[in-house]
Amino acid sequence: MTQEWDAGRLDSDLEGVAFDTLAVRAGQRRTPEGEHGEAMFLTSSYVFRTAADAAARFAGEVPGNVYSRYTNPTVRTFEERIAALEGAEQAVATASGMSAILAIAMSLCSAGDHVLVSRSVFGSTISLFEKYLKRFGVEVDYPALSDLASWEAAIKPNTKLLFVESPSNPLAELVDIAALAEIAHAKGPLLVVDNCFCTPALQQPLKLGADIVMHSATKFIDGQGRTMGGVVAGRSEHMKEVVGFLRTAGPTLSPFNAWMFLKGLETLRIRMQAHCASALELAQWLEGQPGVERVYYAGLPSHPQHELARRQQSAFGAVVSFEVKGGKEAAWRFIDATRMISITTNLGDTKTTIAHPATTSHGRLSPQERANAGISDSLVRLAVGLEDVADIKADLERGLAAL
Ligand SMILES: *Cc1c(COP(=O)(O)O)cnc(C)c1O
Numbered sequence: 001m002t003q004e005w006d007a008g009r010l011d012s013d014l015e016g017v018a019f020d021t022l023a024v025r026a027g028q029r030r031t032p033e034g035e036h037g038e039a040m041f042l043t044s045s046y047v048f049r050t051a052a053d054a055a056a057r058f059a060g061e062v063p064g065n066v067y068s069r070y071t072n073p074t075v076r077t078f079e080e081r082i083a084a085l086e087g088a089e090q091a092v093a094t095a096s097g098m099s100a101i102l103a104i105a106m107s108l109c110s111a112g113d114h115v116l117v118s119r120s121v122f123g124s125t126i127s128l129f130e131k132y133l134k135r136f137g138v139e140v141d142y143p144a145l146s147d148l149a150s151w152e153a154a155i156k157p158n159t160k161l162l163f164v165e166s167p168s169n170p171l172a173e174l175v176d177i178a179a180l181a182e183i184a185h186a187k188g189p190l191l192v193v194d195n196c197f198c199t200p201a202l203q204q205p206l207k208l209g210a211d212i213v214m215h216s217a218t219k220f221i222d223g224q225g226r227t228m229g230g231v232v233a234g235r236s237e238h239m240k241e242v243v244g245f246l247r248t249a250g251p252t253l254s255p256f257n258a259w260m261f262l263k264g265l266e267t268l269r270i271r272m273q274a275h276c277a278s279a280l281e282l283a284q285w286l287e288g289q290p291g292v293e294r295v296y297y298a299g300l301p302s303h304p305q306h307e308l309a310r311r312q313q314s315a316f317g318a319v320v321s322f323e324v325k326g327g328k329e330a331a332w333r334f335i336d337a338t339r340m341i342s343i344t345t346n347l348g349d350t351k352t353t354i355a356h357p358a359t360t361s362h363g364r365l366s367p368q369e370r371a372n373a374g375i376s377d378s379l380v381r382l383a384v385g386l387e388d389v390a391d392i393k394a395d396l397e398r399g400l401a402a403l
Contacts, residue, residue: 014026014084019085019200019201019269020269022081022084022085023081023085023201023265023266023268023269024265024266026080026081026084026085027076027077027078027079027080027081027084027262028077029073029077038074038077038259038262039073039074040074040255040256040259041068041072041073041074041255042255042256043068043072043255044067044068045066045067045068046064046065046066046067068252068255069247069250069252070247072252072255072258073255074255074258074259074262075093075252075253075254075255075258077258077262078093078231078253078258078259078261078262078265079091079092079093079231081262081265082200082215082231082233082265083233085200085201085204085265085268086195086200086204086205086206086213086233087200087204087206087207088206088213088233088234088235089234089235089236089239090233090234090235090236090239091231091232091233091239092231092232092233092239092242092243092246093217093229093230093231093252093253093258094229094230094231094232094246094251094252094253095228095229095230095251095252095253095254096216096218096228096229096230096251097122097194097196097214097215097216097217097218097219097228097229097230098124098125098128098216098230099230099246099251100214100215100216100230100231100232101125101128101163101194101214101230102128102251103232103242103245103246103249103251104161104163104192104212104214104232104242105128105129105133105138105161106245106249107238107241107242107244107245108160108161108190108238108241108242109133109138109160109161110137110138111136111137111138112137112139112158113138113139113158113159113160114138114139114140114141114156114158114159114160115129115133115138115139115140115141115159115160115161115162115163116140116141116142116143116151116154116155116159116161116162116163116189117129117140117141117142117163118142118143118144118145118163118164118165118168118175119142119143119144119145119372119373119374120144120145120165120168120169120171120173120373120374121163121164121165121168121169121194121373122165122169122194122196122216122361123357123361123362123363123364123365125163125165125194126142126365126369126373127364127365129163130369139158141154142372145164145165145166145168145173145174145175146173146174146175146176146305148175148176148179148180148183151180151183151184152183152187155183155184155187155188155189159187159188159189160189160190161189161190161191161192162180162184162189162190162191162192163192163194164177164180164191164192164193164194165193165194165196165197166193166198166203166205166312167197167198167298167309167313167316167317167319168197169196169197169319169361169381170296170319170321170357170361170375170379170381171296171321171373171374171375171379172296172297172298172303172316172317172319172320172321173296173305173374174298174305174308174309174312176308176312177191177193177203177205177208177209177210177312178208178209178312181208181209181210181211182209184211185209190211190212190238191209191210191211191212192210192211192212192213192214193205193210193212193213193214194214194215194216195213195214195215196214196215196216196219196220196348197219197220197317197318197319198313198317199215199220199221199268199272200213200268201268201269201272201273201314202272202276202313202314202315202317203312203313203314206233206234208312211234211235211238212232212233212234212238213232213233213234214230214231214232214233215230215231216229216230217229217230217231217257217261217264218230218346218348219346219347219348219349220264220268220271220272220275220318220348221261221264221265221268221348222260222261222264222348223264223267223268223271223348223349223350224264224349224350225346225348225349225350225351226260227256227257227260227261228257229253229254229257229258229261230253231253271350271386272315272318273315274386275317275318275384275385275386276299276315276316276317276318277389278318278384278385278386278389278392279297279299279316279317279318279319279320279384280297280299280316281389281393282320282382282384282389282392282393282396283295283297283299283300283320284300285393286320286322286396287300287302289400291324291325291330291334291400291403292322292323292324292325292400293322293323293324293325293378294322294323295320295321295322296320296321296322297316297317297319297320297321298313298316298317299315299316299317318347318348318383318384318385319347319381319382319383319384320381320382320384321357321379321380321381321382322379322380322382323376323378323379323380324378324380324403325378325403326378326403327377327378328356328358328359328377328378330378330403331356331377331378331379331380332356333399333402333403334380334399334400334402334403335354335355335356335380335399336402337398337399337401337402338354338395338396338398338399339395339398340352340387340391340392340395341353341354341382341392341395341396342354343355345360345361346383347381347383348383349383349385350385350386350387351385351387352382352383352384352385352387352392352395353382353383353385354380354381354382354383354399355380355381355383356379356380356381357375357379357381358370358375358376358377358379361381362375380399382396
């Protein structure tokens with residue numbers, strides 16, 4: 001990670017530095033202009049010194065950029081910074097979180113292969129496997145996230161991938177990642193973890209034994225609700241396949257978005273700390289409210305996997321879901337009574353958001369799929385932002401009063 005421009009300077013020597021330092025500095029290579037911030041390379045292609053140079057670069061005989069669908073220096077800086085934060089050999093950026101999942105599946109699975117996807121994953125993730133990958137001959141089964149025995153029993157000789165989100169969206173269910181990695185590796189498949197809700201600031205799945213980690217960078221990595229992107233990280237042998245698919249199919253990350261994510265990463269840990277502190281306070285408070293049936297937050301001792309969460313994560317995340325008494329009508333009344341909190345399904349934003357999963361993010365699932373995922377009609381999902389927690393609480397009190 002030395003930089004040609006200022007090689008030897010203390011601030012470019014990142015061997016052995018801490019997470020927060022990597023989040024601010026990893027991956028940057030200064031141009032001869034001496035810019036302090038990361039340069040944004042808004043260019044679709046690159047020029048060659050000579051025809052022979054072009055031929056050598058296209059043939060991969062000499063390193064260098066050819067075309068921004070293949071490589072872009074700003075995107076590379078983002079990829080190297082994520083690789084440093086996740087402890088990965090290599091990271092590859094994508095146009096969105098969904099295209100990160102698509103790239104993993106398309107590059108590592110073929111017709112006739114079998115994958116296991118946790119029941120408790122993002123709605124579009126289920127749709128991607130169920131509606132599209134199945135059409136191309138990939139078999140899919142859906143074990144219950146936390147039930148290790150059901151994962152073990154579901155692995156077949158042709159199982160290529162195990163795909164999980166921990167904690168899950170929106171119910172904050174966990175799986176013991178180290179234990180699941182052991183089960184996977186005893187039988188052959190790779191373990192993929194969608195680390196969107198924790199970010200590497202709270203949980204580093206590769207260090208727990210997972211093979212591949214991916215993110216929707218749209219969420220906490222940007223952190224300010226501005227832009228879409230994704231990233232996949234892991235061993236080079238697997239990332240080579242992912243890169244091959246992305247270069248050919250095209251859902252690569254734009255340099256502008258990569259630049260925004262670099263700025264987001266610089267404040268990632270302190271933002272996550274603030275999100276988590278407010279979320280814990282609100283979860284504890286909601287749990288004591290008579291109109292609230294149940295709160296789903298791994299930071300609460302009442303959460304069945306509280307001990308695992310303490311062991312596996314350094315904090316409990318920003319998403320607090322809860323069931324209100326009175327079904328869908330009550331959930332909608334609660335949501336509609338808030339005035340400051342944004343009614344939107346996005347999360348990982350400075351602005352607190354509230355949503356009704358059954359009719360939005362999980363609305364396209366069949367009632368059976370929704371039931372399998374544990375999404376009831378009375379469930380409300382809160383993604384806690386960075387406003388003063390007293391103001392968020394005051395707005396939620398309006399919701400409670402409307403029940
Ligand atoms: C949002 C999200 C995705 C999809 O990411 P996009 O950037 O919206 O494509 C995948 N997984 C999780 C957990 C998410 O929250």
